Amino acid sequence: MTPSWIALIVLAIAAAGFVLARARAQAAARREARRLHSLPNYYGWTAAIYAAGPALLLLAIWLVAQPIATRSLTWPVLAAEAGENAVPSLMMADVQRLASGLDAAVATGRLTAEEARALPPEELRAAMAAQGVALGSEVTPATRDAALRWRRLSGTGDLLRGIVVIGLALAGAAWGVSRAKPDFRARNAVEQAMRGVLVSAALLAILTTVGIVLALIFNTIEFFRLYPAAEFFFGTTWSPSFGGGSELGILPLLWGTLYISIIALLVAVPIGLFAAIYLAEYAHRNVRSWAKPMLEMLAGIPTIVYGLFALLTVGPLLVEAFGRGGYLGLGWMQGGTAVMTAGLVMGIMLIPFVSSLSDDIINAVPQSLRDGSLGLGATRSETIRQVVLPAALPGIVGAVLLAASRAIGETMIVVLGAGAAARLSMNPFDAMTTVTAKIVSQLTGDADFSSPEALVAFALGMTLFVITLALNVVALWIVRRYREQYE
Amino acid sequence: MNDMRTMDNTVLNETKITARDVNVHYGTTHAIKGVDVDIADRTVTAFIGPSGCGKSTFLRCLNRMNDTIPGAVVTGEIKIDEADIYDSRVDPVQLRAKVGMVFQKPNPFPKSIYDNVAYGPKIHGLAKNKTELDEIVEKALRRGAIWDEVKDRLHAPGTGLSGGQQQRLCIARAVATEPEILLMDEPCSALDPIATAQVEELIDELRQNFSVVIVTHSMQQAARVSQRTAFFHLGNLVEYGETGKIFTNPEDSRTESYISGRIG
Known part of the structure; x- marks a missing residue:
C-alpha cells in the first residue's frame, strides 16, 4: 500500500469518525434533557482529529525513519566488500536503484517475484537495462544480496506501516466516538488541537532555518578540513x-x-x-x-x-x-x-x-x-x-x-x-x-x-x-x- | 479659585481678535456657520458646547491650523490687532509664532525637556547665544509652572514626564516663543483632577500676559477659569458674553438647556 493510499484511508476513517461522533452526540442530547456541552460538530471534529492527527503524524515519521533503518540494516551485507576508499552513500545508492528496479520489474510483470529473487548477479544489469534502470557497473553478488535484503526489509516495513497507521487511525476514531457524551468538553478539545496546529506551523518554519544552517555547517566544516581557515578568511x-x-x-x-x-x-x-x-x-x-x-x-x-x-x-x-x-x-x-x-x-x-x-x-x-x-x-x-x-x-x-x-x-x-x-x-x-x-x-x-x-x-x-x-x-x-x- | 466670576475684573480690556461672518467647510460639511465674535486682550475666553459643535474648528481658525487639513475651506474675516490673518500677505507660519497653541493630548516631542522648550525660540531665532536661550527656556518653564519639577533634569526626555507635567511642558513650549495669544484645545481632557487644577491655576496666571482662548468640555472648568464664555451649538455661536452671566442668566434657551445638562 502506498503512503498516499494510507493517508486517504486515514482521512476516510476520520470522516467516518466525524459523522459517528456527531450523530452520537446528537442522539445523547435528544435522549437526555441536559444540553450538550458543545455544538454537535465539535464532537465530530474531536473524533476526526483523534483519528487523523496521530495517524498522519506517525505516517510522516515512518516515511522518514524507514529508509534510515533499512539502510543501516542493509549495510552489513555490503560492509565486507567495501574497501578503504569506498563511499558508503554511493554504494547504497546502487543498492537502492537495483532494489527499486526489481520492484518495478515485478510490478510490470517483466519478472516474476520468484525470478527477481533468484536471478544471478551477472544477468541483473541486462535485466535492469531492459526495465529502463541504468546501473553504473556490473552487479556484484554482495550488491545483489544487499538489494534483495533491502527489498525484503522494505516490503515488511511497508506492510507494517499500513497496518500500524490504519490501526492507530481506527483506535483514535473509536476513542473519539466513545467520548462523544454530553459532558465531554469537545469545544475545548478542538481549541487545543487548533493551538497544536498553529504551534507546529511556527515550529516548522524555525526548524527549516535550523536545517539550512546545519546543512551549511557540515559542509563548511568539511571545507575547513581541506583548506586552512586562516587563508580563507x-x-x-x-x-x-x-x-x-x-x-x-x-x-x-x-x-x-x-x-x-x-x-x-x-x-x-x-x-x-x-x-x-x-x-x-x-x-x-x-x-x-x-x-x-x-x-x-x-x-x-x-x-x-x-x-x-x-x-x-x-x-x-x-x-x-x-x-x-x-x-x-x-x-x-x-x-x-x-x-x-x-x-x-x-x-x-x-x-x-x-x-x-x-x-x-x-x-x-x-x-x-x-x-x-x-x-x-x-x-x-x-x-x-x-x-x-x-x-x-x-x-x-x-x-x-x-x-x-x-x-x-x-x-x-x-x-x-x-x-x-x-x-x-x-x-x-x-x-x-x-x-x-x-x-x-x-x-x-x-x-x-x-x-x-x-x-x-x-x-x-x-x-x-x-x-x-x-x-x-x-x-x-x-x-x-x-x-x-x-x- | 472662585467658581463664578463677575463682571468687575474683566471687560475693561480692549479687543484682540475680531471675527466676522466666519464659515468653515470640510468638504461637504458646513462646520462653522457665520460666527461673529470679539475676543478681548489679557482675558480668558472659554468656548463651550457639545461634541462636534465646531468650537475646536473655530479655535483652529485663529492660528490657521485648518490650513494643514486637506479639504478645509475658511471664509469670512478674522483680524488680530486690526490685521486680517487670512490676507494673502500673511505667512501662516509667522502667524502661528504669534498665536501659540496647546493641544488636547500632551504632545511633547521625542526630545529632551530643554530641547522641547527651546524648539520654538531656535526656529524663530529668538536667542543670539546659548546663554540667552538658557534664559528663555528657564523663563518659559517658570511661566509654565514646571521649572521646580524639572530644573534638575532638563536633559531627560520630555516624554518621561507625567501627563500633567507633559501638558505644562507643552504650555511652556508654547509660551517660549512669546506669543500674544494662547489657544488651548481641551488642555485638561487627558489629565487627572490634580493635574487639571494645576493647569487651571496656570491658565489664570497666563492671563497677565496673554489673551487665552480655551476650548473645554467641562462647564465647571469654563466657569472657573474664564471671564468670557462663548456657547457653540451645531456650528453656530449661540451666545457670547460674561462668564458669570452665561452661567447664571443665559439669554438663549439652548444655552440654558446645555448648562443645565439637558442637551450635550
Whole structure:
C-alpha cells in the first residue's frame, strides 16, 4: 500500500469518525434533557482529529525513519566488500536503484517475484537495462544480496506501516466516538488541537532555518578540513582552479560585496527616504493612491530583469561617460560591467524597500507631534527634519538595514552588472564580484562535490549568513533601544 | 479659585481678535456657520458646547491650523490687532509664532525637556547665544509652572514626564516663543483632577500676559477659569458674553438647556 493510499484511508476513517461522533452526540442530547456541552460538530471534529492527527503524524515519521533503518540494516551485507576508499552513500545508492528496479520489474510483470529473487548477479544489469534502470557497473553478488535484503526489509516495513497507521487511525476514531457524551468538553478539545496546529506551523518554519544552517555547517566544516581557515578568511587572492593549487581568499569577494552594497545604499537610502517623505507628508491623497503602488511595483520586478537593465543600458551609458574616449575624457572604466553599474541598478531595486517601509513608519508618527510643531510656527520641512524624522528614526534605520541585507544577498544583478573578476580595488569603475555571485559559479558546472573548490561555496554561504544575521541583530537592537526612549 | 466670576475684573480690556461672518467647510460639511465674535486682550475666553459643535474648528481658525487639513475651506474675516490673518500677505507660519497653541493630548516631542522648550525660540531665532536661550527656556518653564519639577533634569526626555507635567511642558513650549495669544484645545481632557487644577491655576496666571482662548468640555472648568464664555451649538455661536452671566442668566434657551445638562 502506498503512503498516499494510507493517508486517504486515514482521512476516510476520520470522516467516518466525524459523522459517528456527531450523530452520537446528537442522539445523547435528544435522549437526555441536559444540553450538550458543545455544538454537535465539535464532537465530530474531536473524533476526526483523534483519528487523523496521530495517524498522519506517525505516517510522516515512518516515511522518514524507514529508509534510515533499512539502510543501516542493509549495510552489513555490503560492509565486507567495501574497501578503504569506498563511499558508503554511493554504494547504497546502487543498492537502492537495483532494489527499486526489481520492484518495478515485478510490478510490470517483466519478472516474476520468484525470478527477481533468484536471478544471478551477472544477468541483473541486462535485466535492469531492459526495465529502463541504468546501473553504473556490473552487479556484484554482495550488491545483489544487499538489494534483495533491502527489498525484503522494505516490503515488511511497508506492510507494517499500513497496518500500524490504519490501526492507530481506527483506535483514535473509536476513542473519539466513545467520548462523544454530553459532558465531554469537545469545544475545548478542538481549541487545543487548533493551538497544536498553529504551534507546529511556527515550529516548522524555525526548524527549516535550523536545517539550512546545519546543512551549511557540515559542509563548511568539511571545507575547513581541506583548506586552512586562516587563508580563507585573510587571503587576498581568489583564484580557484579545479586542477588543484587554488587560492580561495574571501577578502576580495567581501570587498566587492561591501563596495557594491554601499553604492546601492547611497543610491537607495536618500531617494527612497525622500520619496517616502514626499508621499507621507506632502502628496495629495490622490497622488499617493497611485504613486505608492507604482513605486512598490519596482519591488515586483525580478532581479534578473534588473540585471539585464544593468548589462544593456546602465553599463554602456556609464562607459560612454567614464570610459576611455568617453565624453568626460577620464578613461576610468574598462568595460560596461563594474561595481558602479551593479551598485546603481541595485540601488534602484532597493528604493521601494526603503520608501515603502519608511512611508509606513512616517505615517505612524502621531499627528499630534506634527500639530505641536506646526502650532509653534515651524514650517513643514522644519517639522519633518526636527520632529517627524527623529521620532521615526528607529524604524527608518530598521528599513535601511533590511535593504542592506537585501543588497548583500543580491546575486543576479551582480552576475550581469559587476563582472566576474575577484579583485581588491578602490576604483568603483572596475569590474568586481561578490560572495553570492561566486557561490553560484563554484556550484554550477561539473565540479567534483568533495573538492575544496566546490565546498568553498558553503563556507561563503555560511559567512554571508553570519553577516546578515549580525546585521539583523544590530537592526533589532537599534529599533528596540530607541523605541524605549521615545514611546 | 472662585467658581463664578463677575463682571468687575474683566471687560475693561480692549479687543484682540475680531471675527466676522466666519464659515468653515470640510468638504461637504458646513462646520462653522457665520460666527461673529470679539475676543478681548489679557482675558480668558472659554468656548463651550457639545461634541462636534465646531468650537475646536473655530479655535483652529485663529492660528490657521485648518490650513494643514486637506479639504478645509475658511471664509469670512478674522483680524488680530486690526490685521486680517487670512490676507494673502500673511505667512501662516509667522502667524502661528504669534498665536501659540496647546493641544488636547500632551504632545511633547521625542526630545529632551530643554530641547522641547527651546524648539520654538531656535526656529524663530529668538536667542543670539546659548546663554540667552538658557534664559528663555528657564523663563518659559517658570511661566509654565514646571521649572521646580524639572530644573534638575532638563536633559531627560520630555516624554518621561507625567501627563500633567507633559501638558505644562507643552504650555511652556508654547509660551517660549512669546506669543500674544494662547489657544488651548481641551488642555485638561487627558489629565487627572490634580493635574487639571494645576493647569487651571496656570491658565489664570497666563492671563497677565496673554489673551487665552480655551476650548473645554467641562462647564465647571469654563466657569472657573474664564471671564468670557462663548456657547457653540451645531456650528453656530449661540451666545457670547460674561462668564458669570452665561452661567447664571443665559439669554438663549439652548444655552440654558446645555448648562443645565439637558442637551450635550
